[in-house]
Amino acid sequence: MTRAGFQFDIVARDRQTAARSAVFRTPRGDVHTPAFMPVGTQATVKTLTAHEVATSGAEMLLANTYHLSLRPGEETVAELGGLHQFMGWPRPILTDSGGFQIFSLAEMARIDEQQAVFRSHIDGSTVRLSPERAVAIQEALGSDVAMVLDHVVALPNAADVIRDATQRSVRWAERCRAAASGKVPQLQFAIVQGGLDPQLRQWCADQLVALDFPGYAIGGLSVGESPAEMYTVLDAVCPALPQDRPRYLMGVGRPEDLVEAVARGVDLFDCVMPTRNGRNAVAFTDAGKLRLRNARFARDPDPIDPECPCLACRHSKAYLRHLFMAGEMLALRLLSHHNLTYYQRLLAEARSAIAQGEFASFRAGKLAGWQTAGGGEPTQSPGG
């Protein structure tokens, strides 16, 4: 895929799975995929500076159109030089369209063919978001990748509700495409919807592929379905997407979900899980999650992971536990940085494994390590 200033170059493919490694080149820098985008909902990755997000290994991050349009408002961001300048992150940014937040955060949302009308979760004021407005906001923010506005519904749901929302999402994608001014260096990605129905997912993918978007997202997941159901959707959708375009699985997820999605050909991820878990004293490791409030760490002199280059792993688990028990904000920062660093290292290892033809053993090894600890928690929640 090549568009003005953007290029997606696949550099390695796994032989046994659909996993691939690529370089997504943008005017603001390269993103090595599979890649994880930290979530900077309100123009900040919670608790961290942009510099710290970069030192975690992140090359691209996500910000939320819904939140930023409500506060401080996209016009304010534009007046202050655009989102990159505003938040001090010079590298690529992807903005979502607000579809997921309307579904999850907004109060009394009513969606008709023209637009979504809802009440702001901040002050209760009435907000209207149409496909055209979602495009205009994202152009004002100046993100590198913009998402089309989609209609997200809860799962499980009645088949006709899902079909109706999926068909609307396709029509709205077409309207978003038409609304793009072409005046900003910004790619627009489409979003495949369709609930858990493989046929409907494939139909949606086919419709969107016919519209020739430069990238495709898989949306409407991590809304209550099981991991197995999610993987089944990926098995249906990924083969229907063009090989030469980036594929982005929205709002997912656990480390095991990322590895399984990479195996199915996904390139980009975002999720609040590493930062939210960090703020809740949960650290990701190759042996599963550590809950740092646990009394067994009270005198533990070792770091979470002596190999980890993050800010938390300069300290003992005893110190981290003390900070959490004492209610100190530094704890939230340190563990957020650890978890983001863990996710980045995981995907760096995945890229390396794909390049070296060792993805199968990488996948098996990681899954075995995590399974010792059990798991299975919902992966997505609204708003960073």
Next chain:
Amino acid sequence: MTRAGFQFDIVARDRQTAARSAVFRTPRGDVHTPAFMPVGTQATVKTLTAHEVATSGAEMLLANTYHLSLRPGEETVAELGGLHQFMGWPRPILTDSGGFQIFSLAEMARIDEQQAVFRSHIDGSTVRLSPERAVAIQEALGSDVAMVLDHVVALPNAADVIRDATQRSVRWAERCRAAASGKVPQLQFAIVQGGLDPQLRQWCADQLVALDFPGYAIGGLSVGESPAEMYTVLDAVCPALPQDRPRYLMGVGRPEDLVEAVARGVDLFDCVMPTRNGRNAVAFTDAGKLRLRNARFARDPDPIDPECPCLACRHSKAYLRHLFMAGEMLALRLLSHHNLTYYQRLLAEARSAIAQGEFASFRAGKLAGWQTAGGGEPTQSPGG
């Protein structure tokens, strides 16, 4: 003053005031005075990493014996290598003795000649703190400077209550001296009490000076008195202290208080004001305080101070305001770092002014700048 591993060398004196500039040499590094010690109550300066505290310009910090003995306990800290190792701050640390926290934080404190008995503010358990125990805790923590346990009372108060507490503070200072093991490289500073009565303050200073401590603090201030009353106490106490020993004004204060105290011969300060104000969206500047939630900053593209090297001043005031309005923790970090950097730069300027014989114009210039904004807020509160 020279004690094993410690030395206090005065390098410059102002000709018109009692201001002096010195190097306080310790086994863990030099502290250039007048110096401000950020408050790391619970083994962390709130919201910041030790590295960030160092980049603000701080050379020494304060930690709280009361808090650390309750949580995680001084034995845990000792087992983990001592306070410096525990919190990742290799430079000098001063620990207070708990006297002020018993006064301000503990519930149902009863003080008799032997000790203070009170209930922990964390879990309500009964805690006993004697002069001997305060020494033992601070030796276990391994701080570079320990404070004697003093008896702090509220102001205003009955003359006999203040006199009784002051006399007890002297007796407790003597017991602390006797209790020091001499096995750790740690100086013990005495604390001059005496309320607002110049004669009682001088009497207390004389008693403590006769005991030949290597450093002297002025305590029991910032507990409700006016700035003028505080300055009157300094005028009485400082001349009674030996010229060759460091002088530490505990828990003070506003930038103007620091400058006025430096003029009266104070060398060391600590206060929660810069960090607490930072967490409350208030930034210190040479033109007074800025309240960053104010709507007038909503589209302000300029930093708080373009000359300031802190983390906040890489961003626009509009971005900082956005972070506060959005409830983002990053805002608290950035403004804490700004305010600590402001305090450190202020004292660096004071040292430079003293060395160059320009302290009078420095003092007048700073006071004029701050007075444009008005001010006068209480400076101290318990517990960082």
